[in-house]
Amino acid sequence: MLAACGSDPVPPAALATIAVPVANGTPINPTTPIVVDATGGTLTTVTVTNADGKQVTSQAAAGGKQWTTTEDLGYGHTYTVKATAVNADKVPTVKTFTVDTIAPSSTAYANVVPAPELVADVGIGIGQPMVVQFTAPVTNKAEVLKHLVVKTTPSQPGAWYWMDDQHVHYRGPNYWKPGTKIHLEADVYGVDLGDGVYGAEDTKVDYTVHDSWVAKADGATELLTVFHNGQQVKQMPMSLGEPDHPSHTGPHVISEKAAVTIMDSCTYGVCQGDPGYYRETVYNDLRISNDGEFVHSAPWSVGQQGAANVSHGCVNLSPADSKWMFDTFGIGDVVEITNSGGPPLPVWDIYGDWELSWAQWQAGGAQ
Template identity: 85%
Template sequence: MSRSKITALVSCLFAVALVLTACSGGDDAVPPAPLATIAVPVANGTAINPTTPIVVDAHGGTLTSVAVTNAEGKEVKAKAGDKGKTWSTAEDLGYGGTYTVKATAVNKDKVPTVKTFTVTTIAPASTAYANVIPAPDVVSGVGIGVGQPMVFQFTAPVSNKSEVLKHLKITTTPAQPGAWYWIDDQNIHYRGPDYWKPGTKIHIEADIYGVDLGDGVYGAEDTAMDYTVHDSWIAKADGATELLTVFHNGQQVRQMPMSLGEPNNPSHNGPHVISEKAAQTIMDSCTYGVCQGDPGYYRETVYNDLRISNDGEFVHSAPWSVGQQGAANVSHGCVNLSPADSQWMFDNFGLGDVVEITNSGGPPLPVWDTYGDWELSWAQWQAGAAK
């Protein structure tokens, strides 16, 4: 065989070898994608506040299903997050609960990862409600007067007052300034520098669920109510003239003789707010320590009653004192009117309307006596939130 033929044969065999090597594939196959991982940050064994959302995160993949159920198997409402990467509960949890989280995520090869987590919530020593006063059903259809403070009355003492204040909200339409004042450890009131404008819409909220009220007590639930302020009704009781003058939306509409508290039982001076009305009430002096057999004891059914303090002060019918009305102060602290005049007051005045007493010879109405709120200056009132 000639040298040229040998060279040609070798070249051909080398080419075949290259083709076979190229067809074999070697070790260049693509490896499988890593599995997706799932994380629930709050599932670490530490009990969480029930307002804290349960968040589920997927890494290296996409969440395809998530379910959170309580101990009874009820599923918690949820909302999807960023393109299947996150998921979160969309409602508050319960106190002292155990929740099961079941989640599935797939990697880019659609291979699933399935995980189960447990989340627990705190169990308070006790809970308390924030009751709104006046109760909406009491003023439904009639509204409230211009002097009515907004009131939350807690069913347990609040020691964590600064934190609770962050969760109380008032919206007024039209907008008017206002501030909170702690009357005591269980009652907080809200008013402005002046009476409300007639027609004002008031929305009040206490978003206290999950809030630490102090001393192991947490908020039991949120509360929200709406009120409408009706026409302005203000009665001015002047002990110097023994006259009760009534103003409707700033215009005088009636004036009537009256009698305030006698010198030994003077009526409190200052603005009073009607907190209750009843067609008749049994008034018993024993409720404030003057009982049967004591000088000055009385127990009598009284009509057309508008309560203006918890210290036993009312605007009411007093037929027994008609002869002194307009001439002398002879009551036990109430505003005495004739039956006809008291009926007119009862028909026109309601919760939140104002009775301003002057020249009675008595001390100012205490701020804690139902609605002594207006006895304080605006500067004094604003300082009350820090108590």
């Protein structure tokens, strides 16, 4: 460019510089965005592609001085960043960078229980805790809890409790309010679960709590009394576990339903030829613990129902009453057992969550 008469020549503008801070050879977490910065100019084009040539979505920001990716990256990938920036004289600078992401030794999924599709049409009961089940052991428990979010409408307090290294449950100080909307997010993609294991993907689910259904099984009266939204609607004779096999006491939560189940005592070590062995086809089954306690039809004990405890820990009902229970109760509904002569349901025995006080439960998140 020629200078005006009597003036000094105008020097050309310095070339723009382009920087990608994470392109330093150290693999990054795939949730870390790739940011491209321009100094002394404006970015005009930026592309970020993986080894297969697939382009990562990105957007400009800060008046063309910056560009950033807007989606998570993949594990163990190398990304190519091509950027062009122009200075004040529209002279381009073109740069190419590579960015690597970490490659975990393995990944684990955060599955939710119950599966949302199982309860989409009917909702869950007031006793159903939120459950996240990891497919590999978690050792960085405190870090993982930072990425688990539960939102309730109407708002209700709640806390997480680690049952073991792979199962963490969420409940409040009391049962959920009927009609509650529950939104759960397990944002664990890119999270170090411990021992080289990282979260495989994020999970989001929604649940709706249906009406309150609570059945109270009293071993002293041998009666099962049913309450709908706090009002008694039915009472029926029943039989709990006999003295050698007493039912666990405390709140139980229905975890599954089956119209027909084959109950075999050999599953807990009493096999054919042993005293007390049985193998029965049983109908109208509502599972209330994982060690074999059900509410179910027991036509063989109708004569003792309302008078004596004769089961192997289950709540025995007549065929008609069990059918009513099966048709009325569902996943997450509550069966509270008292005066059975048995020990409390263990917290780890699905779902013994409500056996703990609120203070005990809150302490379980720190395990």
